[in-house]
Amino acid sequence: MLTSILRRYDIVEFEAQPLVSGLINRTWKVAASSGDYILQRVNNQVFRDPWKLAENLHRLDHFLKDRHPDYLFVAPIPDCEGKDMVVIDGDGYFRLLPYVQGSHTISVVASPQQAYEAAAQFGRFTKLLSSFEAGDLHLTIPDFHNLTLRYEQFEHALATGNALRISDSRELIDELRKRQGIVQKFSQIRQTTAARVRVMHHDTKISNVLFDHDNKGMCVIDLDTVMPGYFISDVGDMMRTYLSPASEEVTEMNQIEIREDFFRAIVQGYLSAMQNELTPYEKELFCYSGFFLIYMQALRFLTDHLNNDLYYGAAYEGHNYFRALNQLTLLKRFEEKLPLLEAIVREEIMRKRG
Numbered sequence: 001m002l003t004s005i006l007r008r009y010d011i012v013e014f015e016a017q018p019l020v021s022g023l024i025n026r027t028w029k030v031a032a033s034s035g036d037y038i039l040q041r042v043n044n045q046v047f048r049d050p051w052k053l054a055e056n057l058h059r060l061d062h063f064l065k066d067r068h069p070d071y072l073f074v075a076p077i078p079d080c081e082g083k084d085m086v087v088i089d090g091d092g093y094f095r096l097l098p099y100v101q102g103s104h105t106i107s108v109v110a111s112p113q114q115a116y117e118a119a120a121q122f123g124r125f126t127k128l129l130s131s132f133e134a135g136d137l138h139l140t141i142p143d144f145h146n147l148t149l150r151y152e153q154f155e156h157a158l159a160t161g162n163a164l165r166i167s168d169s170r171e172l173i174d175e176l177r178k179r180q181g182i183v184q185k186f187s188q189i190r191q192t193t194a195a196r197v198r199v200m201h202h203d204t205k206i207s208n209v210l211f212d213h214d215n216k217g218m219c220v221i222d223l224d225t226v227m228p229g230y231f232i233s234d235v236g237d238m239m240r241t242y243l244s245p246a247s248e249e250v251t252e253m254n255q256i257e258i259r260e261d262f263f264r265a266i267v268q269g270y271l272s273a274m275q276n277e278l279t280p281y282e283k284e285l286f287c288y289s290g291f292f293l294i295y296m297q298a299l300r301f302l303t304d305h306l307n308n309d310l311y312y313g314a315a316y317e318g319h320n321y322f323r324a325l326n327q328l329t330l331l332k333r334f335e336e337k338l339p340l341l342e343a344i345v346r347e348e349i350m351r352k353r354g
Helices: 002-007 050-067 112-128 147-160 163-168 170-177 181-190 231-242 260-274 280-284 286-306 319-336 338-353
Strands: 014-019 026-032 035-042 086-088 092-098 198-200 209-211 217-220 227-229
Touching (some): 002 035, 002 086, 112 198, 163 170, 163 286, 170 286, 170 319, 181 286, 198 231, 227 231, 231 260, 231 319, 260 338, 286 319, 319 338
Antiparallel strands (some): 014 026, 026 035, 035 092, 198 227
């Protein structure tokens, strides 16, 4: 299979090594006489129209090369026919990208400095695209971060889901229901022009940043979820995945905490690029970003548990229940430290002004 794909890029002799990172797309590192590459098979079960991904990346690549030619944008390499993807009947959609020499990725954020570098890169990406018309991008996963819809799906699961699981999850259900104000706030955001629709990444885990030998951020990668959205999506996902040393898979809830130095690093890094881009209203939403993403993920995990694990699957009985409990615990820790976190945001905004 790989031979027939790479021949379309005029690569005949090569060595390919599967890469284990990445949960959605299958990936190989390819070494050839013409250089090193990354080959990816696009998951067309998640991304139903892979050509929309290709069109988005092509438009962004053209814009950045024209307006910001010094920015490292890892775009697909056209095949011998000038196409950004190769389609193999029965095997799917494939694209070839350049391998960035001297770069590496990080699986788990281990220091505030790493959090700062990642936040700065995601902020820089959005800033550089501030004059790009976000509406020109396809919605590669429609309603991906639509909290209103996620809450409706949660309520639908309560009406039609597994009755035993609903009964056993009653305490967790009540905790999520009493925080509906987070959903109402999202509705308000969507109704005001003070929150701008921007080009957002939507998947800001630290593994989606390339670092150099000095552990300085180089650029962001894995751009399939880049589409119109609000800054709360990117900042919120960083808070959800950087602030606690415990991942969403941890079942010992006492391991979950909010690390204030990591929070400050996110604020500092993001504002280093976005301070003058965010509206005053958006700056007031900085802490809400954490509520938004953490709450939404708790809803999604519990919804899947009530629907018999149809979306995420489960490695053990109650897997998605414990994931939801994990995220609710993180949300509570965030609530407990909110006054301090808000003070950090105010301090950093004022410091940037000074």
